[in-house]
Amino acid sequence: MTLDMKSPAFLFHLRGAAVLLSTLLAACGSKEVKPGPGDETPDAGTGGTSACAPLKLEPGVELDGFRVDRYEWRDSDCQPRSAALVRNDAADPVDWNGGYLRRYTYQAAGATRTCDGAEAGVPGWGMVVCHLHEGASWGNWTKDVRGTWRTVFAGRHHALHEFRWVLPLDGHPIDVTVHYLFATGRSHPLYAITHDASRAPADALQADVRSPYGDIYFDGNANAEIAGLGWGDRYRFQTLSSPVRMSTGWDYATPNVVPYTRMWTAAPDAEMGVVQTQTWSQKPAGGYWLYTEQGKRDADGPMPQDWNWTYQLNQYELPSTTRSHRLAWGSNFGAVGRRQYPRYGDDGNLSGYPYQSYSVFMVLDPHAEDPVLKQAAEVEAWQAVRLTATEGTVATRGPGGVGRADAVTYDVPGYNPVYATWEAQAAANRATLRFEAGGRTLSHPVVVLRGYTASAPPARVTLDGQVLAADEDVFASVDEASDTLWLTVNRDLTGTVTLRVE
Missing domain, CATH: 2.70.98 (Beta-galactosidase; Chain A, domain 5)
Incomplete structure (x- = not known):
């Protein structure tokens, strides 16, 4: 198959190759390369325009x-x-x-x-x-x-x-x-x-x-x-x-x-x-x-x-x-x-x-x-957000604090105040989550999917059908020890939007 060098598919594979190369260099003990002046455009909050360095x-x-x-x-x-x-x-x-x-x-x-x-x-x-x-x-x-x-x-x-x-x-x-x-x-x-x-x-x-x-x-x-x-x-x-x-x-x-x-x-x-x-x-x-x-x-x-x-x-x-x-x-x-x-x-x-x-x-x-x-x-704005799921299950209860095993009911379904995260149970490592923010703004939400058993981040994350680029539009981490996927969505969400993880 021949890829058009301007196509989304080619760009997706190119980004993947860059991430793989960065990972291999880190494994070999190289130091993180910091972007210099002019190499990086800060995100204004409505969406990423260039890659953010990993933690x-x-x-x-x-x-x-x-x-x-x-x-x-x-x-x-x-x-x-x-x-x-x-x-x-x-x-x-x-x-x-x-x-x-x-x-x-x-x-x-x-x-x-x-x-x-x-x-x-x-x-x-x-x-x-x-x-x-x-x-x-x-x-x-x-x-x-x-x-x-x-x-x-x-x-x-x-x-x-x-x-x-x-x-x-x-x-x-x-x-x-x-x-x-x-x-x-x-x-x-x-x-x-x-x-x-x-x-x-x-x-x-x-x-x-x-x-x-x-x-x-x-x-x-x-x-x-x-x-x-x-x-x-x-x-x-x-x-x-x-x-x-x-x-x-x-x-x-x-x-x-x-x-x-x-x-x-x-x-x-x-x-x-x-x-x-x-x-x-x-x-x-x-x-x-x-x-x-x-x-x-x-x-x-x-x-x-x-x-x-x-x-x-x-x-x-x-x-x-x-x-x-x-x-x-x-x-x-x-x-x-x-x-x-x-x-x-x-x-x-x-x-x-x-x-x-x-x-x-x-x-x-x-x-x-x-x-x-x-x-x-x-x-305050987060309290009015309504989170539902058509794939996966929105969390309505969780530990009452760090170092605790007891479960308490969340005041806002899906919102875990312990970490200020939006949480759901994955279904076969997938989830489709609908955020209804109304006239409020949900800024750069951190989404946590429990029961995520894959060892790598999802191949595709979309917001209202738009593919979110890794390290630019969405920041992902996999915690294999607890079967958890962490995602920061590099967007300010308003109205009603659908986040899909697949």
Whole structure:
């Protein structure tokens, strides 16, 4: 058979040959070839225009004395990002035992922005921290606790990294599992955590959750003054002047859907934040009693009392410095250990026993791009998406968190909030999935097919009949150990579209 050199079939085979050649070179130990300036056109979000390099894992790298596993992936614009995770099985140079993000890099204003852990007391981001309602409230973290780590899965475009610890809380062993998910086409790493208190008696302890806790120079190591900060629970809190001091005015009047925290600097232009993968109504977050100020505005300040902020940020450092980059998550006491504890607002009860699990995106980007609120808007939009299948089966239940075997019902059929993925069971390694997004946008969805037993990615993936080119329009990884296919669709989906895997 003779192929027309301009035909889709010829181009398909040509791409396949290129991928095969790249694989063979990697197997021979060659280094990854990075595209140079002008060699690569960033994806604007509506579709890929050139190939994105595969995810790269550098295990056991020494970073200024820290033993790290470094993941590099391409974000939603096909630009490189990296995260260096410190191993948690030995003491590190600042008297921690690892288990956190030490260095993060991304592209800003056409250059690589490097963000390192701040002071030695809190030398990175992603620490596991809980405070007790009674007794010692400080130091209930993994600083002095050694654990285990592993790369759960590292495919061509997707990777899962795991940390585990046994964290002693009030004399009880709490099994903690953390997963980091990195995916080509998705800018921000996902951080998923479970506190398993099942080895302690019910109601034997009353702890909160503050992970991912940390202090990282998200402004490219400039250590600039914090120009603004805020958070979201059922309302949005935001400061009104710069730099942020305890005398700063604030606004808490705008309703909110997806929980988040954020802070930013003006020079350089940078923002750091955390965005939950579920809405507040699905998974309440935040703690204490500031909810009585919701719907209000105080343009002249002062800021709320430091112990009563809904989430921990830099409030405890503000009296002495306006440059603290501290940022954490938050809950009411009882989130770990109590069968019933009050949710933020004191208008309902939640359960923190035997498990407390949640997942968030770790966001770092220029503040001008409004990355935290943009990510929160995307999570909100996902809640209205309807996923159905004519080939394969949409998942409606799954584990309630990382490190758990119990199954819970998804609030949105097909949407797994543990990894913010759209999931289905494959049928003979095939699936036909219909996404109904309506007027919302489903941006670069990560699709997971369970029961995928092939050892190679599918030969053909189409969107409304259009073939998606590997490494350009769709990014695929096969996890043979768990019979799972991971796909990032390099598109913004609106209206109704059909994704076919065959």
